[in-house]
Amino acid sequence: MNKTMLIFKHEFRTLVRRTGFILMTVAFPLLGLLAIGGGELISGIAGGDDPGEVTQVTIGYVDDAGLIGAYDQQTNFTFESFTSVEAANQALVAGDIAEYIYITPDYLQNGSVARFTVSRELETPGDRYDAIRNFVLRNLLGPEADPDIVDRAVYPLNLSNIVIDPVTGLPADTQGGFSQFILPYIFAILLVMSIFTSSGYLLQGLAEEKENRVMEILLSSVSSRQLITGKVLGLGAAGLLQMAVWLISARFLANMASENFSEILGTIEVSTTFVIIGLAYFILGYLLFAIIMAAAGSIGSNARESQQMATVFTLLAVSPMWGMVFLIENPDHPVSIFLTLFPLTAPITTIVRIGVADVPLWQIGLSMLIMALSVVGLLFLAAKIFRTFLLMYGKTPKLGEIIRLIRQS
Known part of the structure; x- marks a missing residue:
């Protein structure tokens, strides 16, 4: 047994002193701290210095389908009408608007909307997509629709899942x-x-x-x-x-x-x-x-x-x-x-x-x-x-x- 313990101590001490073992042991906590700290830093940068300050973004639109009515304002998005793609394009190049959309004449048949911007993107940012979607949807429903119905059409579900414990019949702990x-x-x-x-x-x-x-x-x-x-x-x-x-x-x-x-x-x-x-x-x-x-x-x-x-x-x-x-x-x-x-x-x-x-x-x-x-x-x-x-x-x-x-x- 003494010899077994000697080997045990030798192997344990040798391994815990290895540089690779030490690095792997501390890597997980350090990477976790860096990920959380990085997430907070990115959130702070994205949120700006003043959490209460809302940056207003102007999006132009050309409506060749004749569907857009009076609704043109959201929390931090303003939609500005243009009579032609050329006029919207000039405003975009001049920096008067952040981007613009073109609603094609056959929108009701195929839902085709083109988005124009001066910056390259992997895909449409989520906030811009939601703003454009809500803008089009609210105008489709029209000003005569009940505001509550419009809100539910824009945000139809606030779904939550609740797991029931089959033994007690109450919401489960997990x-x-x-x-x-x-x-x-x-x-x-x-x-x-x-x-x-x-x-x-x-x-x-x-x-x-x-x-x-x-x-x-x-x-x-x-x-x-x-x-x-x-x-x-x-x-x-x-x-x-x-x-x-x-x-x-x-x-x-x-x-x-x-x-x-x-x-x-x-x-x-x-x-x-x-x-x-x-x-x-x-x-x-x-x-x-x-x-x-x-x-x-x-x-x-x-x-x-x-x-x-x-x-x-x-x-x-x-x-x-x-x-x-x-x-x-x-x-x-x-x-x-x-x-x-x-x-x-x-x-x-x-x-x-x-x-x-x-x-x-x-x-x-x-x-x-x-x-x-x-x-x-x-x-x-x-x-x-x-x-x-x-x-x-x-x-x-x-x-x-x-x-x-x-x-x-």
Whole structure:
């Protein structure tokens, strides 16, 4: 046990002192702070120095359809009539108007409206599009229409979705929406990064120690079980520390984002349950992939070949990210449930599903149980692989040879 603890301390200290590990650990909180600060700065610039000051914009129009009546004023948009496109164009070039629109004679048949401006744009700005749309729509309805009906025609819906708890019949505590999804989505990405960073260091270290013949010296002092146990636990503890830093900073950043961008993001909350589930999946996911990486590191003759062998499992683990749209739109589909229960895809799939739907507790519990059993089973298999291949040098064995040697061990 003392030797295992020595290896544990060595691997933990070595990893947490790595520049790459430190940068990755602090990158998420710093990027989050920069994003929030940048958003506030942009909002301040866009809003101007005086929040109460409204910039008035003049938009010209040429109505060849004969539809425009008396309505020509909005909150910060004034619409000015021109008799011809040439006159409107001269005013635009002279800077008397910001832009102008041309309503074609056949507007009622095809809704064709051309917008002219002196600046290049990716698309029509949202405020300009809304202003032009409201201008045309209010004039189509005419001054004789009831103002309330006109307002409802312009803004027909103020739709809100309310999720009802099927047990109590009352509004549920978690209402879902974008704010509930974005945090699990980001966390799923961070979860993958942390798991594969820690387990990747394990694979790289084992492969390099084997390639440089350092493994022979290590195994002369410690057993293979002590070596792998110390490495897995040491690197796992470093990864757990990283996840803890990210989760603590996530709660802080979520509160800042909710206060400053509540209109866009809504209320973002990092619940205790989510933290517990996230840490549990990190621990199980790390143990699972660390054992796989350790096996790959002991089989490969060098670091490059070991990493190539591990790529298959890495691609399986991140495969739910490729079907993210499917998971979001079909969180309760049998395929989504299967990915939740399949050990290699369980961490990402479950975290993403939590953000868009109420995942039954039995699915989460069964998923964790299957992952735990997989860890135990792979641990026994990895022990055989370790004993068989750790001191085997030369050409990397093929799959058939690997299976044969494992059976003989």
